[in-house]
Amino acid sequence: MKVLIVPPNSLILFDLVERFGHEPLSVMAVLQEKIESKEIESPPINVTVDDVKKGLKYAAIEVPSGIRGRLAIYGPLVDIAEAAIIMEDAPFMFGCVGCARTNEMMKLLIRKRKIPLLELDYPANEDEAKAMVAQIKTFLEGLVK
Amino acid sequence: MTLDHETRYIVLAPDCTMTPDQLVRTIHTIDADVIVKETCFGAVISGKTEAVRKVLTEVRKMDPTRIYSKVRGFPVGDQRRCRAHHGSRPGFAQLEKEWKDLTMVEKGLQCLERGEKVPPIKKKGKMPVKDLKTVCEEACP
Numbered sequence: 281m282k283v284l285i286v287p288p289n290s291l292i293l294f295d296l297v298e299r300f301g302h303e304p305l306s307v308m309a310v311l312q313e314k315i316e317s318k319e320i321e322s323p324p325i326n327v328t329v330d331d332v333k334k335g336l337k338y339a340a341i342e343v344p345s346g347i348r349g350r351l352a353i354y355g356p357l358v359d360i361a362e363a364a365i366i367m368e369d370a371p372f373m374f375g376c377v378g379c380a381r382t383n384e385m386m387k388l389l390i391r392k393r394k395i396p397l398l399e400l401d402y403p404a405n406e407d408e409a410k411a412m413v414a415q416i417k418t419f420l421e422g423l424v425k
Numbered sequence: 426m427t428l429d430h431e432t433r434y435i436v437l438a439p440d441c442t443m444t445p446d447q448l449v450r451t452i453h454t455i456d457a458d459v460i461v462k463e464t465c466f467g468a469v470i471s472g473k474t475e476a477v478r479k480v481l482t483e484v485r486k487m488d489p490t491r492i493y494s495k496v497r498g499f500p501v502g503d504q505r506r507c508r509a510h511h512g513s514r515p516g517f518a519q520l521e522k523e524w525k526d527l528t529m530v531e532k533g534l535q536c537l538e539r540g541e542k543v544p545p546i547k548k549k550g551k552m553p554v555k556d557l558k559t560v561c562e563e564a565c566p
Contacts, residue, residue, distance in 0.1 A: 311498030372519035413533030
């Protein structure tokens with residue numbers, strides 16, 4: 281099954297989802313397509329007219345362009361996701377995935393789709409990590425292909 | 426996704442017994458048509474999807490709980506990202522943090538392998554108003 285991961289570029293989640301036999305939906309694969317597209321001059325900073333249109337599907341015109349631009353990438357992933365894992369309070373949620381409003385909006389879009397969803401906290405110690413891995417395994421094994 | 430080729434990070438956990446150099450040498454011995462670049466945390470490999478998956482499967486067999494992987498958007502040595510060409514690395518802070526935490530994830534995977542019982546953890550709640558008041562009063566007496 282296609283499992284969307286949040287943070288969308290997380291190494292830990294990507295690896296665990298793949299390890300337990302599902303297809304992780306991440307932002308890297310989408311960016312690869314954009315980077316290799318001839319349409320964009322200096323990727324991935326530029327957006328195309330199509331991206332703006334895609335962003336409008338997920339957020340209103342008043343929403344800042346940064347959020348709409350990000351949602352143009354995240355939104356289609358949410359649309360095709362069959363399940364999702366959200367890891368809250370990841371300490372690296374700044375930089376290229378650092379828009380808090382976009383992250384909130386993405387979580388809202390996921391919850392509105394009513395797909396199987398696992399929400400957990402970023403582990404702070406070994407016990408929490410053990411619990412996280414066990415929860416992810418149980419969740420992924422429970423998904424019917 | 427729809428492309429027939431991919432680039433992947435192969436990340437060695439901090440307490441992995443293998444070094445990035447040994448990892449790259451091992452990848453070179455596998456009969457797969459991929460480009461390999463050694464990095465401080467492991468390696469970046471690029472090639473046809475089947476070849477990349479084959480390398481990953483083979484490499485993982487050596488230390489399953491300490492070798493991790495994820496897809497990368499930019500190809501190996503891309504001038505916009507490669508430090509040798511003064512490219513920026515906006516995702517490195519995230520990769521570094523997760524690399525450090527792989528030791529904890531590894532313990533989780535080993536715990537599952539051994540079939541051990543997972544220790545119960547308390548769900549993090551919101552800060553009680555009473556505590557918040559105390560913090561505010563301490564900060565602004």
